[in-house]
Amino acid sequence: MKRISILSISLIILLILIFVLFRPKQEIVSVSLVSETKEITYTDTESIQIFEDAIRTVKKVHGAVDVGPPTYRMTVTYADSEVVEFILYMDFKTKNGFLINDSNSEKMLDLKDQNSEKLADLLSKVKRETVKK
Template sequence: MKRISIISISLIILLILILVIVRPTQEIVSVRLVSETTEITYTDTESIQIFEDAIRTTKKLPGAIDVGGPPTYQMTVTYADSEVVGFSLYMDFKTKNGYLIKDSNSEKMLDLRNKNSVELADLLSKEKRE
């Protein structure tokens, strides 16, 4: 009986770990960017994947923030479950560094990982040239 209890508890712990590690992420269906001069909506799979990766891998920076100017883009992300989340996207196209500020928590800055920031800057630069 003791052996069955140990096996059962181990299986429950393993299942919980798997659910935490493989937590499903929300699927993005569209991303709308608005700046002073342009408005862009992305719905294609490749672009959406770049945004999903960028949002999913951000790193929260400690402390409150005080940004010195307007965002490069106001970003509206629409998920498959119809949830809409707003972000301010700040992008430096020269250094290809960027960060997000979620509208619902404007005191926390989300730093884009280097690879994701470069991919996002490249995608947005393509739009600026066209």
């Protein structure tokens, strides 16, 4: 009887491990940003990859957050039609940024330096193009 219990528990743990390690990655199909002055939607592969990398590698910051108005409100739409709302704060001078998930607005998600820089560069292009018009 002990042998069957141990075997059953081992099988369940193995199945959970396989599911966690090999579950399909959620694919982003679009990212929409809204600020006080503009709205832009990204659907191109290169831009989507920058957003995916930034979201996938955030570092959770412990403690509650109290911040001012966001740089952008961000809507991420996944291939399975799931929609996740974020608030994006970006300092274009230092190229540092962080996200706050709308569903948990007290937890800050710090963008890793490299991803934050790429995202700031991408968003700076939009800022420059808007100024030229």
